[in-house]
Amino acid sequence: MPHVVTGNCSDCRFTDCVLVCPVACFHGDDQRMYIDPVACVDCAACIPACPVQAISEIADLSEDQRMWIDINAEKSSSTPVIRSKQTPLPGAEERRAALGFS
Template identity: 55%
Template sequence: MTFVVTSNCQRCRFTDCVAVCPVECFHGDKEMLYIDPDECIDCGACVPECPVEAIYDETEVPPEQIEWIEINAARASELPVVAETETPLPTAEERRKQLGFG
């Protein structure tokens, strides 16, 4: 079992989640973060830290987001680790509002 970053992270890239990750399993591109399923230890510490509720246990990913399980596995393996909190994207606050979070 692992955790999965879903489409809510797109155009946000809030990195609150990486600050609490004990194993540095987050990887990122210019648009969002991904979790490496081979590195994730299933602790779940990242879930409550995400301000846009983009992270799910792989067994609880909503049906319309199921493709993100494979996307995370594929993308994480080819991207650099993100282990420190960074400034969110300039579109993050607007995206958060569009998603219905504050």
């Protein structure tokens, strides 16, 4: 899996990433987004699109973040594909500010 969505996406669920994805590899539930490891073509267009820097290449993950590889693989197979921008979760802007992004 070339890219994964990490914990920064939790409780905000900005979907700017889906707008730049050429293969619709993003899936989501009511709390966050996930990347399908089979569909992702490693284009990296989603990385700068994320307003909370929640998307990383696997090679850039720290050891304590590597759990996101399995979480994305598992959850993307059981959640719907998200192909269009959606309204962020209530409190998303506050979460973004708490993470240090404006």
